[in-house]
Amino acid sequence: NAGVTQTPKFRVLKTGQSMTLLCAQDMNHEYMYWYRQDPGMGLRLIHYSVGEGTTAKGEVPDGYNVSRLKKQNFLLGLESAAPSQTSVYFCASSPRKGGSYNEQFFGPGTRLTVL
Amino acid sequence: GENVEQHPSTLSVQEGDSAVIKCTYSDSASNYFPWYKQELGKRPQLIIDIRSNVGEKKDQRIAVTLNKTAKHFSLHITETQPEDSAVYFCAHSFSGNTPLVFGKGTRLSVIA
Numbered sequence: 001n002a003g004v005t006q007t008p009k010f011r012v013l014k015t016g017q018s019m020t021l022l023c024a025q026d027m028n029h030e031y032m033y034w035y036r037q038d039p040g041m042g043l044r045l046i047h048y049s050v051g052e053g054t055t056a057k058g059e060v061p062d063g064y065n066v067s068r069l070k071k072q073n074f075l076l077g078l079e080s081a082a083p084s085q086t087s088v089y090f091c092a093s094s095p096r097k098g099g100s101y102n103e104q105f106f107g108p109g110t111r112l113t114v115l
Numbered sequence: 116g117e118n119v120e121q122h123p124s125t126l127s128v129q130e131g132d133s134a135v136i137k138c139t140y141s142d143s144a145s146n147y148f149p150w151y152k153q154e155l156g157k158r159p160q161l162i163i164d165i166r167s168n169v170g171e172k173k174d175q176r177i178a179v180t181l182n183k184t185a186k187h188f189s190l191h192i193t194e195t196q197p198e199d200s201a202v203y204f205c206a207h208s209f210s211g212n213t214p215l216v217f218g219k220g221t222r223l224s225v226i227a
């Protein structure tokens with residue numbers, strides 16, 4: 001199993017450009033998440049999904065959109081990139097067991113720079 | 116009520132000594148408390164977790180303790196080794212329907 005994969009690994013954008021980050025998992029997990037990691041700020045949740053076709057806002061959702069059309073994929077979109085969105089983006093997934101949250105498995109991360 | 120405070124932000128110990136990292140939360144409904152380790156340039160990975168019906172859990176050199184009355188939980192690493200050097204994150208879930216909230220991390224350096 002590949003686990004959680006992210007595409008691309010690195011990207012440089014100019015202010016105002018758009019892009020989509022792709023997250024894929026092959027563990028049949030119900031829950032998927034997008035985080036951003038900035039120095040000294042830990043992992044901050046952008047959006048998450050508890051199942052195919054559903055999404056919800058996290059702590060820092062502004063400037064991002066997501067879609068979960070297939071259970072195994074979770075897409076993060078930036079419609080008009082800003083320098084403040086320069087960060088490392090991590091995707092994660094977790095199984096639904098007993099109605100509560102469980103271990104999250106993280107992807108390798110995407111390093112995004114917005115000039 | 117969702118935030119979790121993690122201390123210290125940096126910690127240096129001599130190889131072989133113990134390291135303790137503490138996290139404090141505010142919501143009494145929190146019921147799941149994992150710890151993640153992130154090595155430089157790598158992804159976070161779960162190292163140990165505990166649920167609210169257990170007070171302590173051990174796995175070889177690492178242990179987590181939970182004090183629900185005081186609303187804090189701690190990571191204990193004994194006999195530290197250089198490979199323990201990493202950033203450690205605590206997290207909690209304050210209900211079964213909401214995702215994890217992470218602390219800001221502790222950078223642990225083990226000096227040989």
